Amino acid sequence: MGKIRIIIFLLLALLISFSIYFLAIKFYVDPYLENYSDLNRAPMLFEFYEKEKEADKVYYWGASSIKEDVDANIIDDLDDSFTHYNLGNPASTPLRRIAELEAAIKSKPKAVVIGLGYMSLSGHWLFPDDQYALISKYVDLRDLTVYNETYRELLGKNKLELLIYKRKFINPATDNNFELLKHAVFKAKKPGFYKKYNSDFKSEGILLQFEELQDPEFAMKLEAKEDFNEYSVPEGENSEKLAFEIIVKELLKNKIKVIIVKIPLNPGLVEKIPEEYKNNFDVFLDEVSEQYDVEVIDYTLQYNESYFYDGHHLNVNGKEVFSKELGLEVIKTLEP
Amino acid sequence: MLFNSIQFAIFMIVLLLVIELFRKNRLRLSLLVVASYFFYYADSGLLFVLLLFSSVLDFYIGRKIYENESLRKRKFFLILSVIGNLGVLAFFKYANFTIGVANDIGNLFGASPSLSALNIVLPVGISFFTFQTMSYTIDIYRRKLTPSNSFLKYALFVSFFPQLVAGPIVRASEFLPQLENRVTIVADNLKLGLTYISWGLVKKVIFADNLAPFVDSIFSDPTGLSSFHIILGTLAFGIQIYCDFSGYTDIAIGAARILGFRLPKNFNKPYFARNPSDFWSRWHISLSTWLRDYLYIPLGGNRKGKSRTVINLMITMLLGGLWHGAAWNFVIWGAYHGTLLVIHKWITGRFNIIKSRVVSIFITQYFIFLGWLIFRVGNFDHLMFAIKKFLFLDFFSAGVSEIIPFLLANKFAILLMITFIYLHVFSYKVHNIIYKVNSLKLSHWTVYVAFVLLLLFLFTPSLSQAFIYFQF
Numbered sequence: 001m002g003k004i005r006i007i008i009f010l011l012l013a014l015l016i017s018f019s020i021y022f023l024a025i026k027f028y029v030d031p032y033l034e035n036y037s038d039l040n041r042a043p044m045l046f047e048f049y050e051k052e053k054e055a056d057k058v059y060y061w062g063a064s065s066i067k068e069d070v071d072a073n074i075i076d077d078l079d080d081s082f083t084h085y086n087l088g089n090p091a092s093t094p095l096r097r098i099a100e101l102e103a104a105i106k107s108k109p110k111a112v113v114i115g116l117g118y119m120s121l122s123g124h125w126l127f128p129d130d131q132y133a134l135i136s137k138y139v140d141l142r143d144l145t146v147y148n149e150t151y152r153e154l155l156g157k158n159k160l161e162l163l164i165y166k167r168k169f170i171n172p173a174t175d176n177n178f179e180l181l182k183h184a185v186f187k188a189k190k191p192g193f194y195k196k197y198n199s200d201f202k203s204e205g206i207l208l209q210f211e212e213l214q215d216p217e218f219a220m221k222l223e224a225k226e227d228f229n230e231y232s233v234p235e236g237e238n239s240e241k242l243a244f245e246i247i248v249k250e251l252l253k254n255k256i257k258v259i260i261v262k263i264p265l266n267p268g269l270v271e272k273i274p275e276e277y278k279n280n281f282d283v284f285l286d287e288v289s290e291q292y293d294v295e296v297i298d299y300t301l302q303y304n305e306s307y308f309y310d311g312h313h314l315n316v317n318g319k320e321v322f323s324k325e326l327g328l329e330v331i332k333t334l335e336p
Numbered sequence: 337m338l339f340n341s342i343q344f345a346i347f348m349i350v351l352l353l354v355i356e357l358f359r360k361n362r363l364r365l366s367l368l369v370v371a372s373y374f375f376y377y378a379d380s381g382l383l384f385v386l387l388l389f390s391s392v393l394d395f396y397i398g399r400k401i402y403e404n405e406s407l408r409k410r411k412f413f414l415i416l417s418v419i420g421n422l423g424v425l426a427f428f429k430y431a432n433f434t435i436g437v438a439n440d441i442g443n444l445f446g447a448s449p450s451l452s453a454l455n456i457v458l459p460v461g462i463s464f465f466t467f468q469t470m471s472y473t474i475d476i477y478r479r480k481l482t483p484s485n486s487f488l489k490y491a492l493f494v495s496f497f498p499q500l501v502a503g504p505i506v507r508a509s510e511f512l513p514q515l516e517n518r519v520t521i522v523a524d525n526l527k528l529g530l531t532y533i534s535w536g537l538v539k540k541v542i543f544a545d546n547l548a549p550f551v552d553s554i555f556s557d558p559t560g561l562s563s564f565h566i567i568l569g570t571l572a573f574g575i576q577i578y579c580d581f582s583g584y585t586d587i588a589i590g591a592a593r594i595l596g597f598r599l600p601k602n603f604n605k606p607y608f609a610r611n612p613s614d615f616w617s618r619w620h621i622s623l624s625t626w627l628r629d630y631l632y633i634p635l636g637g638n639r640k641g642k643s644r645t646v647i648n649l650m651i652t653m654l655l656g657g658l659w660h661g662a663a664w665n666f667v668i669w670g671a672y673h674g675t676l677l678v679i680h681k682w683i684t685g686r687f688n689i690i691k692s693r694v695v696s697i698f699i700t701q702y703f704i705f706l707g708w709l710i711f712r713v714g715n716f717d718h719l720m721f722a723i724k725k726f727l728f729l730d731f732f733s734a735g736v737s738e739i740i741p742f743l744l745a746n747k748f749a750i751l752l753m754i755t756f757i758y759l760h761v762f763s764y765k766v767h768n769i770i771y772k773v774n775s776l777k778l779s780h781w782t783v784y785v786a787f788v789l790l791l792l793f794l795f796t797p798s799l800s801q802a803f804i805y806f807q808f
Contacts, residue, residue: 003523009782017789168798
């Protein structure tokens with residue numbers, strides 16, 4: 001038994017194990033990510049930018065509040081001149097959006113409507129880091145000097161590193177399959193099939209799967225809530241504010257119109273958020289509006305509590321009303 | 337450079353290739369010294385100078401002790417070595433702890449001294465290589481060892497990278513004679529070394545690293561948790577620390593074996609110990625035998641009467657606890673184990689109540705795991721709460737409606753714990769399991785390695801945890 005023979009067999013073991021791993025990711029994890037995880041929305045957006053060649057289109061950017069609140073089909077019905085796309089992505093903030101800025105600009109939209117809430121600029125809104133890894137193949141790090149080392153590492157993953165990274169999803173994929181099995185055998189509640197929700201970037205959000213108009217636990221959770229750090233917009237600069245300014249500047253530089261929307265928030269929640277945070281948010285957007293000559297439309301306290309599912313998301317009734325009102329405002333702004 | 341990193345794999349591959357290129361043994365030895373210093377430098381930067389200092393100091397002092405016939409001079413040089421080694425260790429490891437204690441004492445008497453802590457970085461593995469070099473001079477003093485005639489060989493003994501940062505603590509008498517043989521990489525050692533490494537990686541990466549978040553979630557703030565949570569968390573930590581440390585040791589033994597060196601066994605199924613004394617003959621064997629040979633026996637051991645035996649045991653275990661870290665919980669842990677040993681000594685011969693092996697194992701492990709609670713929980717209030725819950729069981733305070741979701745939410749950790757217990761029992765029944773795996777036909781061994789690699793691909797957590805014993 002020579003050393004060389006052992007090394008050859010070791011390499012063979014490596015090859016066998018890696019092949020099995022590859023198959024496990026391909027046939028076990030990827031289907032979960034594509035169908036059952038809303039993390040997949042991040043790469044889907046890049047695929048959308050690459051595919052979408054239509055001339056006159058308007059993008060609606062923002063977090064889940066945009067994804068759930070805006071029905072692009074309703075807006076399309078109001079206007080023949082443009083096609084409207086809901087590109088909301090759960091928990092995304094300006095800093096996260098910078099990664100897709102170049103791809104979005106290349107797809108040449110007429111305008112980008114950016115929905116912002118206090119949490120978008122606080123720097124404490126937890127965006128799932130996994131999304132950075134999942135979009136790594138679409139992103140060129142040279143253009144992204146705003147990111148810190150952690151994000152650069154995630155965004156800088158090559159194909160092999162991403163394949164290895166995806167082992168993280170074996171557990172959630174297993175949990176999901178377990179839920180599917182429970183559903184099949186015991187008729188338990190089926191896990192959310194995310195692929196169905198707004199994959200055409202038009203309307204259908206995941207909240208539609210809930211039968212209630214309001215989260216039955218929302219009032220209780222709001223009552224108990226004491227920490228509002230995720231809404232703490234600072235007075236001075238932070239990376240989210242910087243990222244937001246970069247986005248506005250770059251879009252305008254490429255002759256893409258920018259409309260800023262202060263997203264609707266549940267008045268019950270807004271009341272509890274410290275005035276200082278709200279004031280810092282308003283002051284910053286006023287400054288940006290003035291400096292770049294960009295319109296800001298304020299929907300923060302536009303709707304009463306009956307229109308909301310929870311603190312940040314409208315229910316089906318709210319969504320319909322908001323989509324119409326926002327659509328009309330956007331169309332008016334875009335009129336030559 | 338962690339053993340479970342790609343960097344270490346590359347380091348080993350490059351090292352083996354370069355060794356194969358060199359024909360002269362002296363060059364191979366030199367290369368191992370350089371590689372070991374590089375390995376240390378990768379983790380500790382310029383603090384590798386301490387390693388060099390310790391090596392130079394003890395190499396020359398060792399010779400002086402050996403050359404001198406006068407007992408007084410020999411003693412003088414030995415004291416010089418002990419002061420040099422323990423001085424460095426005391427400064428880097430215990431200075432801030434001592435300052436903290438001085439401040440606390442001062443505050444107690446209303447003096448409020450507020451001495452500020454020193455900005456010291458603890459050099460990785462300092463406790464290990466200090467004990468290793470001290471044993472060298474002490475053994476020469478005792479005329480049990482002749483000093484090395486080659487600084488190169490001695491430097492390799494101190495710095496040999498597989499055991500440098502977390503043991504096992506190797507005695508010069510075990511290691512130096514091996515340097516008389518030519519450094520060669522042979523097929524049998526390569527296969528056995530790889531088997532050891534694979535076994536160690538499974539323990540460290542699959543078990544220890546995946547259990548770490550579960551343990552952290554319980555002990556970051558245990559207040560409010562039930563006995564069920566505390567006992568499960570303690571069990572998980574016991575498994576984590578064993579897999580972490582013994583996994584590291586297996587990788588160290590494997591890496592050394594590939595290079596043709598044999599390192600001593602450091603663990604022998606400690607969770608099958610039948611009494612506290614048996615536990616210390618199975619857990620971190622190289623440290624417990626070091627403490628026995630260089631502290632407990634010189635203090636008088638059990639030769640100077642019952643009360644001195646008790647005192648000697650307590651001193652040994654207190655210092656053993658303090659060796660683990662400059663914190664009160666390690667001191668208490670040491671004292672606790674000292675007390676267990678004293679009680680066990682007192683009971684032995686007087687009572688012979690427990691005849692069943694299973695019962696004695698269970699009772700011993702209950703107390704060993706209580707010790708792990710002391711070891712793990714640094715916050716005193718948290719510790720008191722957790723001990724209360726460990727001792728005075730209140731399983732029913734957490735209802736089924738709370739326990740079932742908790743178990744489901746942590747099902748992977750629970751599955752790992754069950755698997756570990758099964759494997760631990762299995763390896764207890766099947767002796768020398770690593771050698772049995774190693775003796776498989778090459779094709780079967782390949783399947784085993786492929787299976788281990790697949791497990792590593794699938795279950796390596798995204799956040800790698802440093803080896804727990806690195807901090808010591």
